[in-house]
Amino acid sequence: MTKNKFSLRRAVNNMNLVRFRFWFQIVAFVLVVYGGYIGLDLGDKLPTFACVFNGEGTGGKCYVGELQHDLKHPLEGFVGFAGYAFLISLGMFAVWFWALNKGWCGFVCPLGTMQDWLTMVREKTKIRYSEYSWANRGKIKSIKYILLILLLLLPVMIANSVFGLPKLPNGLSMPFCDICPGRMMIPAFTGHFNQFYIDFSSKTDLVMTTLGMIIVGLFLVGSFVKKRFFCYFCPMAALQYIFSKPALLKLYKDGSKCTKCGDCYRACDMDILEIADDVTSKNLVTEDCTLCLKCVAACPENGCLEANFMGATIFESTKEGFLVRMAMDQIKENHAH
Amino acid sequence: MHTEHTIETSAERQNRHKAMEAISVLNALREDFKSPIQSMGYFYDLFEKVYCHHHPLHEGKAKIGTMCIQIPSEIIYALDAVPIRLCNGFYTDDEIGGDLLPQKSCPLVKATVGWFASDNFSDKPDITFSPTTCDQKTKAGAIIESFGHTVIDVGFPRTKESEESRHYWRESVKSFAVKLSKFQGKKLTRSNLESAIKKVGYAQSLYHKLTEFRKNKAVPILGVDMFLVTNAFFFDKIDEWISAVEKLVSELEQRASDSINVAGKASPRIVYTGSPPIFPNYKIPLIIEQSDAIIVADETCSSNRMFNDMVAVDEWNLYDMIDSVSDKYLKACTCPIFTQNDDRIRRIIQLVRSYSGDGVIYQAFAGCQVYEMEQRSVLAAMEREGIPILYIESDYSPSQHGQLTTRVEAFIESLKNRKRMKK
Amino acid sequence: MRMFTFKLKIAVISMCMCVSLFAQDSLWLDESKKKSCCSGGEKAPNIKEFVIKKGTLQENKKEHDFKNAVVYVRDMDHAVSELNVTGGKIAFTPIHKGGYRLYFEQKSVQEGVLHVNLSSMRIHNKEGNISQTLLKEVRGKTNDSHYDQKPLAQLPFELVMERPIRKHHINCCLYSGDIAPFTVYYKGKVQKDVSLRVSMESGWNATIQPDDEGVLSFEIPRSTYATTEKEKKRSEKMIVEASYDVNESGVYKGEAYHGVRYVMSLPLSFGASPLEYESQVLGFATAIGVMLVFSLGLYYNRRRKRKTPKEIYFDEE
Structure with a gap:
């Protein structure tokens, strides 16, 4: 490993x-x-x-x-x-x-x-x-x-x-x-x-x-x-948005990996429903998307969401990344109980 | 010598029967398989302690009964109580419950009702929250209440796509939290909920680590062992569960690097879905793994569905944490009680793909209407995807064992043939 | 950036003396109005024409004598070129879209003194030449060439306008109430002892003394109420001018001189202050009022929705 x-x-x-x-x-x-x-x-x-x-x-x-x-x-x-x-x-x-x-x-x-x-x-x-x-x-x-x-x-x-x-x-x-x-x-x-x-x-x-x-x-x-x-x-x-299709930076989604858990929608500042519910489209840069990538950071599925620049993945959702960001990767000391 | 003769009470008899059920499964797990895992010992002992010796685990703590996975354990832990999941797998209890419920009811619900009817717990819940998930569980709450137990219904929507459902469920969870905090006389605060979310999240992350090993070619852990580990989360002390699983993870790491395989080289890899195997009802999983197949993944509410999705919080304040907790139990859930089941189908396919499964075994409890109803659409979807699937209907009774074994073995044999043909 | 001392040293000199003094020396560049032309639909090339005016602003006389005159053009990229002034016309075809600065210089020897008359103005060109300006358009440009320009190397003496200080919101132009600062350069060095003469179309004249750092600044006075009331967005011309004498002898075109007198004028125009027809206090009041109403509305709406038991059992801390 x-x-x-x-x-x-x-x-x-x-x-x-x-x-x-x-x-x-x-x-x-x-x-x-x-x-x-x-x-x-x-x-x-x-x-x-x-x-x-x-x-x-x-x-x-x-x-x-x-x-x-x-x-x-x-x-x-x-x-x-x-x-x-x-x-x-x-x-x-x-x-x-x-x-x-x-x-x-x-x-x-x-x-x-x-x-x-x-x-x-x-x-x-x-x-x-x-x-x-x-x-x-x-x-x-x-x-x-x-x-x-x-x-x-x-x-x-x-x-x-x-x-x-x-x-x-x-x-x-x-x-x-x-x-x-x-x-x-x-x-x-x-x-x-x-x-x-x-x-x-x-x-x-x-x-x-x-x-x-x-x-x-x-x-x-x-x-x-x-x-x-x-x-x-x-x-x-x-x-x-009129010019968005040929842009180099993209937000891609692999719908087959999506569990529709809605974590991305929760994180989205623009309340874009498609990010969670659309499991067929690949390009998820919708009209209101600000490409802030918060959805990628909030996604717990390996490789389900990714920021892609000219075909190269630059930042993608991983289970580990999710756990690290949510501080769930280890038990922190000084618990309330 | 004077020997005292005592007459066995019905509770004692039940306990003896349950202990027999439990020990036979535990012994099978301990002895029937090659290369046993040392750190599984904790779990075998735990189940033996609780189900054979009726040893209470949570003395002095408030125990909160939950009738389904939808009651947020994060909130229970935050309010310094222990969640006890009341889904039951004992045939003894199933038989008792059978007298109180219609004949064609789900054995799981019958067993739960039977458990309360006999009022024979090692850790008896002080109060029980019952989410209105499937019909039988919804109605079971009232029956349990008639035995003099406090049961509080928590309204649960049956569609998850709509905004109304979302709001309704959020409100339900809020009122659940209010009721529980009243019961406990304790406030739900930002810090106690945050650390509960993170602790449960960490426990879930350990489960994810365990499942990673099952993707390996040489699978280092049995499916039944995994079911036992996840079942333990129903009632175990969370901190002890965590440290036991941590040990298990490090042992599996070692086993993975040694390429220890609990199955054979050609053993078909099975994805298990349908009604939840709950200890000691490991009938089907045991048949599968005793027939030279290996369960590499599952889609059941006693295991994967309980652990797969973690709470994702955007703003770590109470208002957002409660909503996040609610959303986790609604949006991510693939329970067949929902109107649509596309998510469940996609989950099964995804599991087959990522765990390189050879086939799917779909078990439905006789009487579990929603799983029975979804059978058709799942079978059709698997056919479309070219994934072999076996549909089995079973209950808790030990009587069908032979017939089930024949069917499972035949399916596994066909998977092996398929594998050979592919090569 | 240089700090300005805001003490304005405005000394209004008696009108009659001043006018007579100005009448002799003032000379400034002016853009001549384009004739609406075109015979037969052919497009007129983008030619800008300029004239030289003489005398006072009120007299506004055209000067036709361009003997010994040179015109420099500096474009937005500080490239300098010389213009042809033959034929009694100053004409120039700008290539790029954007701001250009024109410098007019005319030398003559009178009574043994070499008079160097200078004038400079900024023009904005809207229509560029598409084939030559493509690259510039692609790049685009943010910075403007209005103020703070370096003195032109070709001229020994120059009056340069610096960025005005204003209280209103419009960045581009001059308005009454703005403080307009100027600096005088001789051979690239700031001269701290030169005064500035200002004259306006409406007849207001002043002589400005420099401050300790040599900055000549004055507040552009408001025009009479009578005119601003009628037309709020009117504009007015003004000329600022500085002169500088140097003890230097030499020969220019066969004529000997024993002193040089540089005079430079900047023709400017300004509008009525936007502060005359806008209110900042009301602006703030509106914004704050909206904020209050909106936030109170939200607060009460949320309070209405909130149910009491939750407050008792939830605690954000």
Whole structure:
């Protein structure tokens, strides 16, 4: 038996994912939110909420912001440079995205990290988490697509008269940024609280900025009681999912090894039922998945769930890993009884 | 010399009969097989102590009777009590219970009811929790209660896919915990539940270690021995069980490196499923292993199903631990009482694949309706997968022994032929 | 980053003196409005044209004499190229999308003094050349070229704007109420004794003295209420200008001089402060109000659901 021999694969599979992710997220957060100060410039097509409004601190820029900006052109312009630039941006976004797939959400996104921090605080205060009922969970799935369509359509309708409708007011030029809690929360980490405001200059601005303030309030309380509260509604997740199939990082499931015990579902911050109940699909990166790999860490079956990068398994569920993570691999001293 | 003549009471007679049943199985285990395992001695002695000498194990502790695996032992241990699983395998008790239940009832339920009817325990439970799993167990609770015993029903859903079931069961477990903590006069706390979960989890992990050895080509432990080990968990002191199994694991490690095989080279590897073999009803497993086959894995609630799934907690706070405990007993369970049985079929196939089983033996107790009803779909699935399967109906009576042996031997012979053909 | 002393040294000099002084020297770059063109559907190449204005902002006169003038263009990657200014036109076709900075330099000898008139402005190009700009688009760019630029090596004297200090949320442009800091460089070194002249379209003029570190900063004054009330997002032009005299003699194009006078102007524009039409207090109040309502709602909802016996027998500790 090779039980006690050291192997890298075994060490990885036995890792404390919670701790690994905690530090990975901190590093990513620092790079994305403060990277600009050390000259980091990852471009403006990042598939994560690297907020433009963060000013000089940001180590890159969020593509959803860029996308809304790109679309605010007269349609004629799309025949020329603007069209090319749009396609190149979209292509570049996809290339960035393919590297990590939805892992951008679970490991990099600063807004996601913030929510995880709030969850940690809640856990420490021993306040129970909230859950959506399965029915509601199904209903809110479509919200992110509606937001995505709106954020694509509104900028186009500012620059053009679509179907003979009058052009929209300019206040809607970055409609999603107006209501995105990242706009308020991410600059706050570089000491800029000036994104908390209500704009009275026009009716549209008034409505959009007030909506933004309401949403940031909901975000703070919501993600305190519900894990990854905002991610259910994130149009970035919707946009990413469109490109998710050819991505390099994957979450694979071997349904024949699954006992449907539901441990993965329990661990899932996004309450994805398929992860436990789907025993036929191989690729389990669903629309709401953040590829946080908590399900892999919670799975007690050898090789049932795995994180796969370009065909190579990088982290897979093992019985031993499960036991180590649940601290069931040995009897700890100082028991209560 | 003056000899005193005493008339044997009915309890004494029962005990004598039970001791005979027990010792004959224990002797078979001790002596009938080659290369015996030393550390199994603890278990043989334990069963002898409890079932032949009626030696109580848990004096001074609150003993909580459980009618099925669904009563969370983690919560019982956390509240400083001992779970005693009341599933019974004695023909003596089965006969007593037979007078109280319909003739076609499940022998396991009859034996449990008979046990209470005779009120003859070495460790009598102070209170019993009865989950509403199968019909017969559900109804047995009320009968046992009529004997003056405290039985509390714990509502259990019969579908596991729906959200409602999940919530219902979580609430059931919570109210079970409240009732037990009232009974014990002790609070369920984060720390006592956490250490109970981890301790039971560790015990389960030891079982997983044992099963790993059974994947080897040379199987170092008998299936019947495994059943005995897991049966001991029904009533043994958990700490002693743990240290005994730790010793067993290290002995098996040695045996595995020495390639000691308790079976023959060509012995077919059997995956056992169906109604649970509970001591001393090891009739079928013994026939199998005495007929030159080896049980490498099982899918029964007295063994694999009890140990396979561990509690997985995401947030180590009381609220999440209780929910995790509840989910473990519902979501992971492959009991045939549930509406769907796909999970059970997939589990059997997976066991056959990972333990390189040659065939499946499916035993159903005569009267265990749910196992009898699932027989068809399991047989069909095995046929689809090309896995040979034998379906046997049996009960606790010793009378059918010859006929069962013939059927099992024939099946094993056909598996051997199949193996030879493959080569 | 340099720390600024926030003591603003604004000295408003009497109007008449100032205007006469400015009228002589001011010269600045301006982008000329593109003619909506196109004969027969052919697309116009992406040409940017510039003019030189002279006099005060109010006069806004065009200058046509480009004798001895040089124009440098620095792109977003700090590559510098020289522009042709023949034919009385400053025209330039940017290749990439993004920010460019233009530097205009004109030399002339008057009364034995070499006048070096300089002006610099930033332009943003929206339409790049697709075949040449592909790689740049693929990479994308985060950092902007608005402020904090290094002085141009080709110019001995330069006035550079640093990052403004602002209280509102908009990062890109200048607004009234922002503190705009400037630094003067001569041969790559910061000059700490040069003052700054500011003049605005609305007629506001000022001379700013440097602080101990040589930073020239002032708060952009608010325009009159009358105009901001009417149009909240209006913008206004301003010129900042610094001059520097050097005792140096030499010969320029056959004319001898015994002193050099550098004058550099930066044409800028600013809008009305967003703080005039937005409220941060209300923003915070809304967010906190929503948080309170939401969390109280959750609390009471949970309390309603919780049953009493559990509290007695469960203990989170």
